[in-house]
Amino acid sequence: MSRKSxxxxxxxxxxxxxxxxxxxxxxxxxxxxxxFVAGVLLAARAGISHATLWGFLTxxxxxxxxxxxxxxxxxxxxxxxxxxxxxxxxxxFRYAFYGFTMLGKWKGVPFLRKLFLVHMLTDxxxxxxxxxxxxxxxxxxxxxxxxxxxxFLYWVSGVTAGAFAVAVLQGAMDPDxxxxxTNGMEFAMVALFLVIFTDQMKGFLKNGK
Amino acid sequence: xxSDFLYxxxxxxxxxxxxxxxxxxxxxxxxxxxxxxxxxxxxxxxVVSPVIIAALIVYSYSGLQWRTAWPYLAGALTxxxxxxxxxxxASITAGTVLYxxxxxxxxxxxxxxxxxxxxHPLIQMTEKGMKFQDRYVTPQQAVKELERRRVPHDxxxxxxxxxxxxxxxxxxxxxxxxAKAGYTRSVLITEKRASSSSAIQPDTPTPxxxxxxxxxxxxxxxxx
Numbered sequence: 320m321s322r323k324s325x326x327x328x329x330x331x332x333x334x335x336x337x338x339x340x341x342x343x344x345x346x347x348x349x350x351x352x353x354x355f356v357a358g359v360l361l362a363a364r365a366g367i368s369h370a371t372l373w374g375f376l377t378x379x380x381x382x383x384x385x386x387x388x389x390x391x392x393x394x395x396x397x398x399x400x401x402x403x404x405x406x407x408x409x410x411x412f413r414y415a416f417y418g419f420t421m422l423g424k425w426k427g428v429p430f431l432r433k434l435f436l437v438h439m440l441t442d443x444x445x446x447x448x449x450x451x452x453x454x455x456x457x458x459x460x461x462x463x464x465x466x467x468x469x470x471f472l473y474w475v476s477g478v479t480a481g482a483f484a485v486a487v488l489q490g491a492m493d494p495d496x497x498x499x500x501t502n503g504m505e506f507a508m509v510a511l512f513l514v515i516f517t518d519q520m521k522g523f524l525k526n527g528k
Numbered sequence: 529x530x531s532d533f534l535y536x537x538x539x540x541x542x543x544x545x546x547x548x549x550x551x552x553x554x555x556x557x558x559x560x561x562x563x564x565x566x567x568x569x570x571x572x573x574x575v576v577s578p579v580i581i582a583a584l585i586v587y588s589y590s591g592l593q594w595r596t597a598w599p600y601l602a603g604a605l606t607x608x609x610x611x612x613x614x615x616x617x618a619s620i621t622a623g624t625v626l627y628x629x630x631x632x633x634x635x636x637x638x639x640x641x642x643x644x645x646x647x648h649p650l651i652q653m654t655e656k657g658m659k660f661q662d663r664y665v666t667p668q669q670a671v672k673e674l675e676r677r678r679v680p681h682d683x684x685x686x687x688x689x690x691x692x693x694x695x696x697x698x699x700x701x702x703x704x705x706x707a708k709a710g711y712t713r714s715v716l717i718t719e720k721r722a723s724s725s726s727a728i729q730p731d732t733p734t735p736x737x738x739x740x741x742x743x744x745x746x747x748x749x750x751x752x
Contacts (some may be wrong), residue, residue: 381543414578418554503628510623
């Protein structure tokens, strides 16, 4: 496979990035709000100090909604890290299959860039990247990188902002009241699982026909 | 604090290693090979991941009040909105907002409040007699009250006493009655212990307990 495709002209590059931005707008809505809720839960429920820092680190290193929601309760109970590892592995097992579709498309991409793409291979990124219509490898790669970078920013800022908001509120508000105000928010994780499952079932039925 | 820091560092490291490990698995397996991916692998993934997600749904429902209809209502709304609109944001928001409304309407007691009940037990033994929340009741009424609230039989019933020795006999009799009604797990806790368990972590639900201690299934039990 020849990777030596001609580099994109500046105008083309701009067009690809613009396209990536418009495609990422639904993700912007989703990631910032979901991330915010995840950050709020982490800070309000997990019982950790420096929640803003941990919100930032967890969201930047583990860009996965299921991870962010799933760790809140175990961390609050200080479940051993090995158990958390097992849990994260089962929650994120589905990611092992996303890469297969991208194998051919990302062949020959330099290591660090590939690592970032793989690091960012979330449900939403996968959906966007596998639906991307750019034929030329350079344009496709640029599209994937821009989408990944934008979604990364959305997610990290959402989670960090949520955790930070709680940290600020906790100083001003009765923590008990704060917990009561966030009551029921934990359902977001169940809803996320339900949505993923519904999508999987939809795909299943479509393929079966 | 130091151990907490290390613990969280572990959680993040493990999360990163596993998430990125999972995502890079195909790239590692097929690194440097030109071979096509076997069809079976893809089919395996298509079957296994929904099963895992389904298991997760069941598991997370077990943490909610699955004996009532409300969590399913919120779940049904989520799926319905998702089938209709196809937007994860819309469906998750709809389901979660409905669930939060149900909780605040008192249809359910949120997880955090059930755990909170341990620091503020439902049943209290005082000099004047037995108290269920704020009312004085007979021991028989207290057991009835637990049943009326559909507190699960495997829940641990916390009984608050100001001095363990003072009510030894009375508590033995009462715990016998509880056991007869099916509540085989009951513990006496003293005021001091109760307030310390809420004082250690003022902003977190009280510690690990597989079964939410006293789990009133209505919102009338909000304690402040």
